[in-house]
Amino acid sequence: MKKSVDVIGAGLSGLYAACYLAKNGYQVRVFEKNESVGGRSRVFEAEGFTFDMGPSWYWMPELIDKMFEDLGENRQDYYQLKRLDPAYRIFWKDHEPTDIPADMHSLKKLFDGFEPNGGEKLEAFLSDAKTKYDIAVDKFLFKPGLKWKEIVNLGVFKSALKLDVFKSVDKDVSKRFTSAQAKAILNFPVLFLGEMPSRIPSLYTLMNHADLSLGTWYPEGGMSATAKALKAIAEKHGVEFHLNAPLKSVEVVNDKVQSMLVGNELVSTEKLIVSADYHYVEQNILPPKYRSYNENYWDSRKLAPSSLIFYLGVDKKIDHLQHHNLFFDEDLMAHGETIYKSKSWPTSPLFYVCAPSKTDGDVAPEGKENLFVLIPVAPDLDDNQEIRDRYLQIVINRIKKHTGVDITDHIIYKRDYCVSDFKQDYNAYKGNAYGLANTLKQTANLKPKIKSKLNNLNYCGQLTVPGPGVPPALISGQLAASQIILSK
Ligand SMILES: Cc1cc2nc3c(=O)[nH]c(=O)nc-3n(C[C@H](O)[C@H](O)[C@H](O)COP(=O)(O)OP(=O)(O)OC[C@H]3O[C@@H](n4cnc5c(N)ncnc54)[C@H](O)[C@@H]3O)c2cc1C
Structure with a gap:
């Protein structure tokens, strides 16, 4: 009979771990809190627009290809890549915009x-x-x-x-x-x-x-193409997906998780990989004795920023934008200090605008623009609607200043997303968007360990090795799965 492993969370790390184990002969079930897979790399559709919710920069394509090869797969059988040229545009305060050529x-x-x-x-x-x-x-x-x-x-x-x-x-x-x-x-x-x-x-x-x-690449079908491909590969190997199934509690016997409550179902388990937020699971779900780190430890970690994001459907084209646009027209140091030192809202934020409709005709209706706007902000900020609206106005004004287009009366779809949504949707510690900062003290062996004190539980995902980003998330899933395969 096949040995079985359960994976908690269907972000990129959990999906990869599931594929890797299933390909190596394990019976795998995935339990995901949300109604779709992909985690931070999910999509949603509204008013004819398709929005990638998280990652938008497809970097290190050969590393991602290698991850497919390690599953015995060819990435090109799932999606094609296009190199963006220019890779991105930078808007400055005192100079003409710069396009970064390929x-x-x-x-x-x-x-x-x-x-x-x-x-x-x-x-x-x-x-x-x-x-x-x-x-x-x-x-x-x-x-x-x-x-x-x-x-x-x-x-x-x-x-x-x-x-x-x-x-x-x-x-x-x-x-x-x-x-x-x-x-x-x-x-x-x-x-x-x-x-x-x-x-x-x-x-x-x-x-x-x-x-x-x-170079900067774009996957045909959008950034969620990687998650979609991994789900297809997992299903090909017989992985079972349980959506809307959050892990709520575990029962531990002899230093092993014996059963767990996922959604309203009590299921027994042999081995577990947790790709959901490391802090959340340790502090809220595991009995205290099995937590490797306490609240003081987590509180002393330096987190990468959270983000205020706007998903905007605009009913006209904005000529002066490229696919990726960096608004570096304010002081980087001043903005950075608000994220890392004062932990406050920036007065004059730098921001990033992704317009995938420049490359991909399927993400917006014809003649319209799909915009993803991201302002990096400190984790754990209060992010009420009034604050979000104020920052949207700043973004609109700056887009107008640099492109000559006032989108105020052309926004036909708007969704905002910030710290509290990261907490709500992903149980994200302090509403982090990209996990722990890669400072020297939080690199490699100094990150929270993939091995837990419980004998049948390993972690993966952006809070452990190797860290945040699409390629690292995939590698993390492989590392956690390999620990199980090696311990056979
Ligand atoms: C806004 C944004 C922009 C980014 N941009 C880029 C980029 O351009 N390029 C790049 O390479 N990287 C980017 N990243 C980083 C990259 O997307 C992430 O590092 C990576 O997707 C994280 O994958 P993960 O599997 O570790 O975590 P997640 O994607 O968070 O997956 C964890 C999963 O666990 C689920 N979960 C949580 N609690 C439970 C529970 N109790 N029970 C069951 N399931 C649970 C969550 O719902 C989620 O699906 C970006 C991230 C964000 C947020």
Whole structure:
């Protein structure tokens, strides 16, 4: 008889864990709180628009392809990718907008326009970023983070020192570049990692390699294509999905979860993978004795930002927007301080606008624009409707200023989403959007462990190794599933 495993949560990490186990001969059931799969990478439809709810940047395509290969699958059998060119547009305060080209020659020319020898300096910077990326993928990303000897390796340590990976991204960038634009472009990707560039180790300039060398892609069918493909693969291997089925409690016998209440059903279980919010499950569902971390521990963690998001259906096209648009027309440092220091609402926020209808005719009715607007904000803020409305007005004004289009009377669909929705929908600790910040003290083995004190429970997802983001979520599912397979 097949051994069985239950997976709690059908985000990308849980879906991947389910596929990996099922492919390796396990009987798998998935229990998901919400009515659809994908977790933060879900979609919803309204008024003829299809909105991706979370991720919008498809980066590191070869890593995602590898994850499909590890399931014995070819990603291209599920969806196709298109490289975006330009990758994105940046709106500045005092300059014309900059489009980031996909090809290296044009990119170097762009940097030459920013400062003397800009292109040459960029080439050297990206060469180091590639080395860091290769080290991270080869030596860290696929390690379960359980023992230091997994990653302590003299060769890696020597190259790490040579590349100064422990100094900050900001220092690394400022040492090499002088122009405000070059610095802003090179500091931007680490903002995904949940800290100011001055506090993220320069190891993470590997993200610049992902951004500028590997490129920004768009999956046909939208960002949820990955979750949809994984669900199809899981079903092909006989995985059973139980939706609207939140884990509510567990019964523990001899240091093992023996049964659990999911929705209104009491089910027995052999082994469990929890991909739902790590903090929520430990603090609210497990008996205290089996919690690896207490509230003080969690409270001392540095979280990546939460987000105020607007999903807007607009009844006209906005010519001056690209698919991805960064509104860097206000002071990054001032906004960053409100997220990481004062934990307050920003006065003059930077924001990001994704207009997937520029690339994909299926996400909006003809002649209309699908907009996803994201303002990074501190976790756990009060986010009442009056505040949300105030920020929408700021966004509308700034879009008008830079594109000449006032969308006020053209918004035919609007949904807002913020801290309290992350808590409500995903049980997200402090309403976090992207998990823990990737500071040095919260990297690799220093993240909450995938292994629990319970003998038959492992965690995966963005609060454990390797961290937040689409590729890491998939890897996390593989790591948790591998622990079960190895313990056979
Ligand atoms: C707004 C936003 C934008 C992002 N942009 C990008 C991007 O552009 N590129 C990128 O690579 N990454 C991006 N990310 C990060 C990436 O989407 C996430 O890191 C990744 O999707 C997390 O997957 P996960 O499986 O760890 O968690 P989740 O997707 O949160 O999955 C956890 C699942 O557990 C379920 N659950 C919770 N409690 C229970 C319970 N009690 N019982 C059962 N189920 C439960 C939840 O409903 C959810 O479905 C973004 C994230 C957000 C929020």
